[in-house]
Amino acid sequence: MGRGTHGLRARGVAQNQIKQLLAYAVGDATDEALTHIVQNVYSNSVTTRLLYVWIEDGRDVSGLIGYRFQRGFAEILHIAVDPRMRRRGIGRRVIDGVIAVEHPGELVAETDHDAVEFYRNYGIMASLSGL
Ligand SMILES: CC(C)(COP(=O)(O)OP(=O)(O)OC[C@H]1O[C@@H](n2cnc3c(N)ncnc32)[C@H](O)[C@@H]1OP(=O)(O)O)[C@@H](O)C(=O)NCCC(=O)NCCS
Secondary structure (H helix, E strand, C coil): CCCCCCEEECCCCCHHHHHHHHHHHCCCCCHHHHHHHHHHHCCCCCCCEEEEEEEECCCEEEEEEEEEEECCEEEEEEEEECHHHCCCCHHHHHHHHHHHHHCCCEEEEEECHHHHHHHHHHCCEEEECCC
């Protein structure tokens, strides 16, 4: 994925950088909860759930996407962009990256109110969580 200076990367990123971004996408963002997500939800041994980060200018980790993919169906579980880097199209590009890699027949997301507009603009059906 992404051979240029921008792109998605799955490995070789410090866990702390991932946790910092993940915190924006998780309601209960305690250090324990974030560690659990990184190590268990996206454990290397779980092949149906994947986590990628977006690298900007070949160095800064500025976005993240985590999703579940099985038999043509993809569900976005976590998506976050560094607040300083928002509204520059990174959110769109991480989703484009997942589509380019997985070619899902169906792509859905569950989210809170804040991200509904973002998904709607992209054309993804989002169901509201926590209601
Ligand atoms: C949702 C999020 C990932 C969007 O990332 P982003 O990089 O800012 O998104 P993009 O720049 O690709 O936005 C694409 C389009 O979505 C829409 N959009 C994005 N954020 C929006 C917002 N807060 N309100 C309304 N529309 C929004 C806009 O139409 C935008 O296009 P525009 O800037 O040309 O108007 C980011 O706001 C974020 O990290 N939020 C906190 C985490 C979160 O809520 N995650 C979802 C639950 S897991």
